[in-house]
Amino acid sequence: xxxxxxxxxxxxxxxxxxxxxxxxxxxxxxxxxxxxxxxxxxxxxxxxxxxxxxxxxxxxxxxxxxxxxxxxxxxxxxxxxxxxxxxxxxxxxxxxxxxxxxxxxxxxxxxxxxxxxxxxxxxxxxxxxxxxxxxxxxxxxxxxxxxxxxxxxxxxxxxxxxxxxxxxxxxxxxxxxxxxxxxxxxxxxxxxxxxxxxxxxxxxxxxxxxxxxxxxxxxxxxxxxxxxxxxx
Numbered sequence: 001x002x003x004x005x006x007x008x009x010x011x012x013x014x015x016x017x018x019x020x021x022x023x024x025x026x027x028x029x030x031x032x033x034x035x036x037x038x039x040x041x042x043x044x045x046x047x048x049x050x051x052x053x054x055x056x057x058x059x060x061x062x063x064x065x066x067x068x069x070x071x072x073x074x075x076x077x078x079x080x081x082x083x084x085x086x087x088x089x090x091x092x093x094x095x096x097x098x099x100x101x102x103x104x105x106x107x108x109x110x111x112x113x114x115x116x117x118x119x120x121x122x123x124x125x126x127x128x129x130x131x132x133x134x135x136x137x138x139x140x141x142x143x144x145x146x147x148x149x150x151x152x153x154x155x156x157x158x159x160x161x162x163x164x165x166x167x168x169x170x171x172x173x174x175x176x177x178x179x180x181x182x183x184x185x186x187x188x189x190x191x192x193x194x195x196x197x198x199x200x201x202x203x204x205x206x207x208x209x210x211x212x213x214x215x216x217x218x219x220x221x222x223x224x225x226x227x228x229x230x231x232x
Contacts, residue, residue, distance in 0.1 A: 033077065033140050034070040036147070036230035039084070041065065041197050043226025045092055047205070049219045051212050054096045054110060057120065062224060064088035064128060080134040088155060090222075091123040096212070098122070098162035100173045106162075108212045117166045122205075124160035124178060128153055130186075144192040147230075153199070155182040177210045179203060184221075188228045199224040 045060040066086015073079045097111045097120055111120060132151025139145075160178035164171045186199035201222040211217050 031140050033138075034072070035077075035080070035136060035138055035232065036068065036082070036134070036149075037070055038067055038231040039065060039086070039228060040231070041226055041228040043197060043199070043224040045090055046223045046225070047092060047094065047220045048223050049204075049221055050094075051096065051108075051216045051218055051220075054094065056092070056094055058093040060090075060092040060094075062088060062090040062226075066128065066130075068130065068132075070134070076139075078136055078138060080136075082130065082132040082134050082149065082151070084130045086128050086130070088126045088128050089123070090126075091121050092222075093119070093121050095120070096218070097164055098175060098177075099164075099171070100162075106175065106177055108210070108218060110212075115166070117164065119163060119165040122160065122162050122175060122178070125158045126155040126182070127158060128155045132186075132188075143232075146191050147189065147195065149188040151186050151188075153184060153186055156180065157182065177206050179205065179207050182222075186224075190228070193229060195228040195230065197224070197226050197228040 041064050043062050045062050047056060047060070050056075064086055066084055068082040068084030071081045071083065073081060095111050096108055098106055098108050100106050111117065130151050130153045132149045134147070134149045136147040137145040138147075157178055157180055160175045161172055162175040181203075182201060182205070183203055184199055184201040186197065188195050188197050190196055199222070203221070204218070205220045205222065206218045209217075
């Protein structure tokens with residue numbers, strides 16, 4: 001998981017260097033140019049369809065980055081398909097506590113009322129595969145333009161962990177109840193550097209049959225809202 005986070009941070013640190021390629025593309029004035037082949041994004045992560053009386057605590061966030069192959073579909077190259085691969089990391093704060101018993105079973109209960117805790121999270125690193133339909137108002141000499149990209153994304157979970165930390169207790173374990181594959185639809189739109197990003201997860205975060213100790217199914221799914229940065 002640490003390697004995935006480090007890779008994303010490296011992409012963020014290299015952003016200014018990649019940005020210099022914009023100016024180079026303008027100078028070359030290539031009519032067969034490609035757009036937006038690297039992406040880096042940050043977002044707030046909200047969980048929908050939570051069990052009864054279960055909310056989120058503190059900030060839940062995610063970061064992702066990767067490479068997308070731009071495949072123009074028309075002569076003016078304003079419409080294209082993007083097919084990519086990248087890495088993502090998410091940390092979700094929740095009021096639903098996971099505990100692993102000695103027999104390996106994971107049980108889920110609301111955090112006890114009045115219990116003060118520092119962190120109660122489920123976090124995971126994943127490899128992601130985005131596929132998107134792209135429209136942009138670009139040209140060989142225009143590198144500041146409007147764009148609207150709509151897509152579908154698969155995420156393969158590399159590792160998921162549940163953590164609960166108080167002043168006296170620290171619990172952390174690998175959580176195999178998380179679905180191995182997560183998938184959903186997303187939309188990115190904006191101008192030049194600043195682009196809004198919204199993603200809706202179509203399947204549930206946990207595998208089918210996972211439920212609270214009271215027997216209520218855990219059908220949580222993610223809604224992500226944030227910013228996306230594209231680089232040549």
